[in-house]
Amino acid sequence: MRCKFCESEAYIRLHYPKMLLCREHFIEYFERKVKRTIERYKLLKPDEKILIVISGGKDSAVTAYVLKKLGYNIECLHINLGIGKYSEESEAYAKRQCELIGAKLHIVRVRELLGAGIGELKTRRPTCSYCGITKRYIFNKFAYENGFDAIATGHNLDDEVSFIFSNIMHWNTDYLGKQGPLLPGEGKFVKKVKPLYELTEREVVYYALAVGLEYIVHECPHARGATTIEYKEILNAMEEKKPGTKINFIKGFLRKKHLFERELKEAPLGECKVCGMPAQGEKCSFCRVWGLEEAVGLKIK
Amino acid sequence: MRCKFCESEAYIRLHYPKMLLCREHFIEYFERKVKRTIERYKLLKPDEKILIVISGGKDSAVTAYVLKKLGYNIECLHINLGIGKYSEESEAYAKRQCELIGAKLHIVRVRELLGAGIGELKTRRPTCSYCGITKRYIFNKFAYENGFDAIATGHNLDDEVSFIFSNIMHWNTDYLGKQGPLLPGEGKFVKKVKPLYELTEREVVYYALAVGLEYIVHECPHARGATTIEYKEILNAMEEKKPGTKINFIKGFLRKKHLFERELKEAPLGECKVCGMPAQGEKCSFCRVWGLEEAVGLKIK
Ligand SMILES: [Zn+2]
Ligand SMILES: [Zn+2]
Numbered sequence A, B: 001m002r003c004k005f006c007e008s009e010a011y012i013r014l015h016y017p018k019m020l021l022c023r024e025h026f027i028e029y030f031e032r033k034v035k036r037t038i039e040r041y042k043l044l045k046p047d048e049k050i051l052i053v054i055s056g057g058k059d060s061a062v063t064a065y066v067l068k069k070l071g072y073n074i075e076c077l078h079i080n081l082g083i084g085k086y087s088e089e090s091e092a093y094a095k096r097q098c099e100l101i102g103a104k105l106h107i108v109r110v111r112e113l114l115g116a117g118i119g120e121l122k123t124r125r126p127t128c129s130y131c132g133i134t135k136r137y138i139f140n141k142f143a144y145e146n147g148f149d150a151i152a153t154g155h156n157l158d159d160e161v162s163f164i165f166s167n168i169m170h171w172n173t174d175y176l177g178k179q180g181p182l183l184p185g186e187g188k189f190v191k192k193v194k195p196l197y198e199l200t201e202r203e204v205v206y207y208a209l210a211v212g213l214e215y216i217v218h219e220c221p222h223a224r225g226a227t228t229i230e231y232k233e234i235l236n237a238m239e240e241k242k243p244g245t246k247i248n249f250i251k252g253f254l255r256k257k258h259l260f261e262r263e264l265k266e267a268p269l270g271e272c273k274v275c276g277m278p279a280q281g282e283k284c285s286f287c288r289v290w291g292l293e294e295a296v297g298l299k300i301k
């Protein structure tokens, strides 16, 4: 079976739009799609300094790889969560990925920064909850203190669709007003963008393979259950019956997002008395959960 | 396997709440649930005169049967659509059902009223579209002209869930603001209610069987494709994995319905110059689609 555009052997069969592509033409297709996503949603300006949070997984690595190839000014940050062998492996992958990409890599280790790894902290919050708080705080503060204009994350179409689908199924509509490929910066919050917003997980996997990016496939040992994965299965079944379901779902959502924006609570944020970052109460959730009395510094020396 | 409440053999296994019930206790359960639905959503007052549109299928027959048993003042209307053998059979079932129920049955035959059956009209609209317009017009005008306080329809939980789910999947949110178990009457629109709103299709089938209601199972020959049926399959799969998915989905929707109500276009309705019923333009869609120059009368002689 041949590529739609040349005589080469097909490397992937796309279903929407329906076509067979060779390795070269698939790489071209993928990168053009990222470029168009950036243009369509006005994610990035050519001269912006972009931070990419490299987890060791496929999505962030592919994001960094493509942005670099498209000529953007990128640097990478890996947050080592201090979760035993899983974190060691993740860091090793992150390093290898950044070598291949040719991007500068910064590493922040939670254990060094905070004295304990994720999973070792005594708190009533579930591990995944304070892990998320910790990661978001670190990459935002890292970007803010070091003058980055944007943070690019690796969220792909499947992540976004299943997140929105699951929130709709439970009618947790409060979250929906803030979802999308672009979260504009505000105050000490640095702009966040999702360049893989319109690319499926399958396409990301094939792309990583095509350009030779290796990545960690083990899930975090703290990952809870499989609810989002189940939703992904349901959505994959719908996509198979009707190709285009996912992308049309997400585009329809973006058209109707204003319905949920109205519901956003506009609680004005103050400043954390410990670290000075945005906070809803006296302390930000990061300083609260880690019981900090002094701000952590993330400025590059 | 025994009933949860007595020594009798189980007739049905319910999944949410999880229990086995004998025939008698299932009938009791079902009727109590209809009663509570009517109370919770304030669908009907005890003295209201209620019209039930009996199609010959299970849902409307069960609605009429239960409302009658609960002591409501009901009469039934069957609309014969003039679709050959399908409509003949439907009318025969409607008659038999109303005999069993002990309810007065009115019959309006589209061919006698309008000179042609559904499917024979030359129009650019799809058959199912003008069939819907025709049915809704006839039962509303029939109820209005004959002094009914409410129209009860047989929509069950599966119908409602798959309708909302499908509209969400396509983000046709315009329809959602008007969905729910109760559509209040306004002007010449008679109040519409859905007493089976919280009962599943499976429960309705088992109930019909339990009380000896026979019904037509053939689908209308004009029914298009199977999209809603596919959504029902997806929702059934989700329900099986997580019992309660459907009812929680619909309850969550009702809590968040206000988000969609804001989007409703409040185009003030005028009166059809032919029939005097509510219309968006000069003529109502019923008079337009049937090319009427004179109103059809539906007053009982
Ligand atoms: Zn090719
Ligand atoms: Zn703080």
Ligand SMILES: [Zn+2]
Residues within 6 Å of the ligand: B003, B004, B005, B006, B007, B008, B021, B022, B023, B024, B025
């Ligand atoms: Zn029993």
Ligand SMILES: [Zn+2]
Residues within 6 Å of the ligand: B272, B273, B274, B275, B276, B277, B283, B284, B285, B286, B287, B288
């Ligand atoms: Zn009219």
